[in-house]
Amino acid sequence: MDNKAQVENFSRSVQQIKQEIKKDLVGQEDIVSNVIIAIIAGGNVLLEGVPGVGKTRLVRSLGKVLELPFSRIQFTPDLMPSDVTGTNVIEKDEAGKMKTEFRRGPIFANLVLADEINRATPKTQSAMLEVMQEHKVTVAGKTYPLSEPFFVLATQNPIEQDGTYPLPEAQMDRFMFKLLVGFPSVEELADIVNMTQITMDETANAVVNGETILAMRELAKQVPVVPDVLYYAMRLVSRTHPELPDSGEVAKKYIKYGCSPRASQAFITAAKVRALIEGRFNVSYEDIDALAYPILRHRMKINYAAMNEKLTVDDVITKLISENAKDKNSGKLDA
Amino acid sequence: MNEQFLKFKKRIQIETAVKCVLAGAAACVVALNAVLLPCLLNGVHMLWVWYLLIALGGFCLGGGIAFLFFRTDDKKIAARLDSELHLNERVQTALMYKDEEGKMLDLQRADTASALSGVTKLSFRNLALTIALAAVFALGVCALPIVAVYASTDDGGQSTQPYDPPREVTDWEWQALDELIDYVKASQKADNNTKTGIVGELEALRSMLVSGVSQNSLPVFVQNTVSNVRNTVRDANEAEGVQEEQKTRNSEEGEYVVKRLYEIFSLPQPSDGNTPDTPPDNTGDEPPKAPGNNTGTGELIIDGVPFFDPEKGYVSSGDPEVREKYYAIIQNAMLEGTISREEWENIVATYFADLRVNEEE
Numbered sequence: 001m002d003n004k005a006q007v008e009n010f011s012r013s014v015q016q017i018k019q020e021i022k023k024d025l026v027g028q029e030d031i032v033s034n035v036i037i038a039i040i041a042g043g044n045v046l047l048e049g050v051p052g053v054g055k056t057r058l059v060r061s062l063g064k065v066l067e068l069p070f071s072r073i074q075f076t077p078d079l080m081p082s083d084v085t086g087t088n089v090i091e092k093d094e095a096g097k098m099k100t101e102f103r104r105g106p107i108f109a110n111l112v113l114a115d116e117i118n119r120a121t122p123k124t125q126s127a128m129l130e131v132m133q134e135h136k137v138t139v140a141g142k143t144y145p146l147s148e149p150f151f152v153l154a155t156q157n158p159i160e161q162d163g164t165y166p167l168p169e170a171q172m173d174r175f176m177f178k179l180l181v182g183f184p185s186v187e188e189l190a191d192i193v194n195m196t197q198i199t200m201d202e203t204a205n206a207v208v209n210g211e212t213i214l215a216m217r218e219l220a221k222q223v224p225v226v227p228d229v230l231y232y233a234m235r236l237v238s239r240t241h242p243e244l245p246d247s248g249e250v251a252k253k254y255i256k257y258g259c260s261p262r263a264s265q266a267f268i269t270a271a272k273v274r275a276l277i278e279g280r281f282n283v284s285y286e287d288i289d290a291l292a293y294p295i296l297r298h299r300m301k302i303n304y305a306a307m308n309e310k311l312t313v314d315d316v317i318t319k320l321i322s323e324n325a326k327d328k329n330s331g332k333l334d335a
Numbered sequence: 336m337n338e339q340f341l342k343f344k345k346r347i348q349i350e351t352a353v354k355c356v357l358a359g360a361a362a363c364v365v366a367l368n369a370v371l372l373p374c375l376l377n378g379v380h381m382l383w384v385w386y387l388l389i390a391l392g393g394f395c396l397g398g399g400i401a402f403l404f405f406r407t408d409d410k411k412i413a414a415r416l417d418s419e420l421h422l423n424e425r426v427q428t429a430l431m432y433k434d435e436e437g438k439m440l441d442l443q444r445a446d447t448a449s450a451l452s453g454v455t456k457l458s459f460r461n462l463a464l465t466i467a468l469a470a471v472f473a474l475g476v477c478a479l480p481i482v483a484v485y486a487s488t489d490d491g492g493q494s495t496q497p498y499d500p501p502r503e504v505t506d507w508e509w510q511a512l513d514e515l516i517d518y519v520k521a522s523q524k525a526d527n528n529t530k531t532g533i534v535g536e537l538e539a540l541r542s543m544l545v546s547g548v549s550q551n552s553l554p555v556f557v558q559n560t561v562s563n564v565r566n567t568v569r570d571a572n573e574a575e576g577v578q579e580e581q582k583t584r585n586s587e588e589g590e591y592v593v594k595r596l597y598e599i600f601s602l603p604q605p606s607d608g609n610t611p612d613t614p615p616d617n618t619g620d621e622p623p624k625a626p627g628n629n630t631g632t633g634e635l636i637i638d639g640v641p642f643f644d645p646e647k648g649y650v651s652s653g654d655p656e657v658r659e660k661y662y663a664i665i666q667n668a669m670l671e672g673t674i675s676r677e678e679w680e681n682i683v684a685t686y687f688a689d690l691r692v693n694e695e696e
Binding site: 004007219222223224225226227228229278280281282283284285286328 | 414417418423424425427428429431432437438439440442443446
């Protein structure tokens with residue numbers, strides 16, 4: 001299949017995914033678009049929102065649409081790492097001898113919904129680190145690879161803090177995107193109510209499979225990025241570090257600590273996918289700016305000065321984008 | 336994509352050239368006005384080549400600075416197209432990977448070509464600045480003839496008087512004036528008051544001549560000195576106790592000095608019949624009297640202007656032999672570089688114009 005046909009398939013698949021999800025989820029178009037970008041780019045997504053806004057429903061619907069093995073882990077304080085990864089159990093073989101056999105946990109799926117991930121203890125949360133980054137599980141010294149494509153879509157509730165354990169920075173960094181699922185509008189609420197009067201079940205149909213997702217990922221990797229745009233993204237990440245000599249005023253004033261290099265990787269990988277979804281064959285500044293919020297918001301921490309001025313992380317990111325935009329076409333981004 | 340890009344590239348290059356030429360032209364007329372006005376106001380007349388060089392220099396400087404400021408290359412052109420036409424870095428990407436092969440790159444190039452083909456207009460960047468440059472150029476061009484006409488009056492339009500060149504006092508004139516001062520000092524005819532007054536006026540005239548005078552101001556200075564000498568004599572004669580005979584002697588002395596002043600500086604002398612032709616006293620070494628160079632009509636007669644010959648003393652400039660001899664001396668002095676061409680011109684124009692005419696014929 002030539003590239004043109006592949007690109008057409010890419011666009012068609014994305015449209016189909018969106019249409020199918022729309023059957024089960026009212027509104028939240030941006031969230032759906034970003035989740036699709038992350039899935040094609042091979043990243044994990046953390047969905048944050050108050051209860052009932054459709055986080056879990058979105059992921060369940062996605063599991064149906066993608067025609068991939070799907071598992072759901074409800075994180076609770078008493079959840080153990082082995083409950084996630086699986087464990088060795090002692091069994092008798094046919095000859096009656098005792099042997100240990102690895103019993104796979106729910107993580108062995110292609111699409112994993114980690115529901116209310118911040119309710120599990122850090123010990124259990126850390127069991128996710130290797131899985132999310134390296135797509136493999138090591139139990140008792142033996143490593144088990146996960147089948148591709150593999151994504152973790154986690155949800156967390158920002159309001160309920162009792163009995164929760166904030167995710168460690170290392171784990172937060174492993175989420176490509178953090179998406180804030182907002183409260184629906186009045187019209188959307190009405191649509192939700194009308195839709196759920198008919199059935200509470202997801203009605204979306206499978207439209208793409210794992211192979212298609214992997215093919216889309218490979219196609220997106222070919223999208224070219226000019227050095228100016230690449231350096232624009234790198235500068236944006238670098239600007240989140242107040243300790244760096246070339247960081248801007250915003251970082252020095254409002255940021256406590258900045259993003260890891262994974263943010264840079266996420267920018268380019270996700271921007272390529274976004275460009276293709278937008279019908280372009282190259283990455284633009286617009287892609288970088290649009291992806292700055294989901295990529296940066298969980299990787300940087302604002303300081304008390306920002307809180308004192310009642311600025312949110314997204315407000316600071318807006319300031320960073322404005323600051324960084326001055327470098328566009330200024331010659332400062334020359335490779 | 337290449338054709339569309341080249342089309343826009345050509346358009347932007349023309350735009351850059353227009354800006355550079357306008358900046359150069361504006362700088363050119365500004366430089367011309369800036370140099371022309373003060374130069375002409377101060378009476379500095381330059382060769383046209385200098386004006387040409389100033390105009391050329393202004394053009395090169397203005398155009399060069401504009402070129403440094405507005406110069407562009409393929410990358411900048413691509414960035415501008417992307418920015419102004421909202422092409423989301425399509426052109427920059429296509430340009431960056433123009434020599435590379437790849438199916439995705441082919442698609443990208445086709446996409447860029449498609450995006451560019453729908454564009455027909457590109458805005459003129461820095462339009463306000465360009466209009467300002469054009470306005471400066473237009474104003475400068477309008478100002479040039481005004482400045483030229485204004486300045487062509489030589490004194491910057493302050494008066495309609497013709498140019499007044501400096502008047503060089505010749506060696507003979509210096510010597511004759513000094514001798515006249517010495518004569519008055521040594522004279523026994525006038526009383527001391529009269530002598531002191533006349534000497535003071537003559538020395539004042541000498542000081543003014545040292546500081547430099549123009550062709551037109553010299554007669555005025557001499558005429559002032561003449562008036563002052565006469566006033567001095569009148570004052571002296573009006574003093575108490577001066578005998579009538581002394582008064583006459585004072586007057587004769589004063590008129591003699593007046594007559595000599597006219598002769599020395601070859602000025603027309605008002606004819607009042609009161610001027611003695613000979614010095615009232617024979618002091619022995621007084622300069623010979625001039626034959627009279629005033630026709631009463633303002634016409635200058637120089638034939639009678641005496642020359643001082645170191646060997647013969649004063650000789651008459653009306654003598655053809657003498658005139659030819661001194662003309663030859665001046666010619667040689669000019670050829671040897673003792674005197675400048677300009678000094679030679681002045682001397683010849685003053686004393687030997689007839690000989691020069693003959694020579695040219």
